[in-house]
Amino acid sequence: MPDPGPPTLAENPPVWDRAALKLINDPRDLPFVHLMIACTVTALLGLSLYPLSLTVLEGEWFWAAGVAYLLIWALWTLDRFILMLHCTSHRILFKRGVGGLNKIIPIVLGPFFGETPQTYFCHHMGMHHPENNLADDLSSTMRFQRDRFGHWLRYFCRFFFLIIFELGAYFYKRGQTKMALRAIGGELSFWLVVGLLAAFVDWRATLIVFVIPVVMVRVLMMAGNWAQHAFVDATHPEDPYLNSITCIDSRYNRRCFNDGYHIHHHVKARCHWSDYPGEFQANKALYGEKDAIVFRGLDFFSVWALLMVGAYETLAKAMVELPRAPKRSIEERVEFMRSRLRPIRTS
Incomplete structure (x- = not known):
């Protein structure tokens, strides 16, 4: 559909x-x-x-x-x-x-x-988009082997336990003191309220309503971001067509405002969510010329899961044949994807 x-x-x-x-x-x-x-x-x-x-x-x-x-x-x-x-x-x-x-x-x-106040905006708008998954992006996937669960687990643990400190330092180094205070203040105020609710009202309800959602959402966010930026061309890691993927024709897009169109989201971040399918159809040849990776019928979380279990053939079969892109067999698609999953060393 x-x-x-x-x-x-x-x-x-x-x-x-x-x-x-x-x-x-x-x-x-x-x-x-x-x-x-x-x-x-x-x-x-x-x-x-x-x-x-x-x-x-x-x-x-x-x-x-x-x-x-x-x-x-x-x-x-x-x-x-x-x-x-x-x-x-x-x-x-x-x-x-x-x-x-x-x-x-x-x-x-x-x-x-599962979203502590202000931190999503600060991380996503203040840091991730300006850095574009490159070396200074605190959620960059580049230095990891992106089809290994152990590497993803390290990636997730760093985000879960350290991101608020790293994000504050990131903004302070760039003279963005207000953004740093927004992020740190939002995180600390959330956990302060959670602690008070657990101590003086009911710890069980607090666990269910506030704590479990934070853990679940941060797992999902890091699985999603990993998949969005799993296939990176080491020669041009700054190019959104070569450091992101797009997922089309999925239930996820129909529920979640076309979020699967991640390539163009990094090309034009303010594109309205309803314009993504039309943009893709109008510019498929450009995606092909760039040799971008587009999947049909998958979402980011299924891409992540398939990478974690090494189901490359399933991923290869879901790849969209784009106009002006090289024609590849299933085996060639697998090798092509593997070439974009290797760690990229940066200074």
């Missing part, structure tokens, strides 16, 4: 949609307003575990309710929230006159979805 283009607006939208359209910058982003409501419902379900833990639910019943909440959280809203946060970090959702509403997604809802 093709990936989604611009959403179609109803000729006579309901009154609440008409009100929302007056507040947002781009009418194509109306789905984000709907998603914000769904995420608010999810967050309220999580908060309800606190009074339930103190009054009604005890022992096994509480843990059953916690598992049910996590299933709703993970299957209903998690993936879509993360990509809504991504899109609205690049393109502000609400108009400047109602700018306070722009804080709802990263600061109010973010902590319920």
Whole structure:
């Protein structure tokens, strides 16, 4: 099934949609307003575990309710929230006159979805995009053998335990003190509140609503980023067509606002999410000339998993034959991919 283009607006939208359209910058982003409501419902379900833990639910019943909440959280809203946060970090959702509403997604809802306040924006917008997976990118994949789980585990542990310190140092070295304070302040304030909730309200609800989501989301983010930048051409690691991949025609794109189009996202970071499929179709020859890697029917997490188990033939079969790109057999595709998975040494 093709990936989604611009959403179609109803000729006579309901009154609440008409009100929302007056507040947002781009009418194509109306789905984000709907998603914000769904995420608010999810967050309220999580908060309800606190009074339930103190009054009604005890022992096994509480843990059953916690598992049910996590299933709703993970299957209903998690993936879509993360990509809504991504899109609205690049393109502000609400108009400047109602700018306070722009804080709802990263600061109010973010902590319920494993995103400590401000840190996603600082890492992604302040560091990752300017550095473009090169040596100074704190989440760069270049120096790793990118089809080995042990290398990914080192990569993840560094991110999980050290990123906030490294990110603060990164900004301080570049004279971006405000950005450093935003990142460190957001991380510390989150864990301070979590500690207080665990100590004085209920540790079990705090574990389920705030701690487990952070761990899960950071695992997913590092698996996703690893796959997005797994296949890097050592001769031109700065070229987005040669240091990123694109995944097309997937359920993930249909749920998550075409996030699979990562190559063009690094070419033009402010491209609207609904324009990615059209851009790819219009410029397939350019992707072919660059010898870019494009997969059909896969998403970043399946690419990561296939790399970890060495399923190169499955990856090769999913590769899209691009116009003007070299014609390769399955075996040649495997060797081609392997050549882009090797560590790239930098000074």
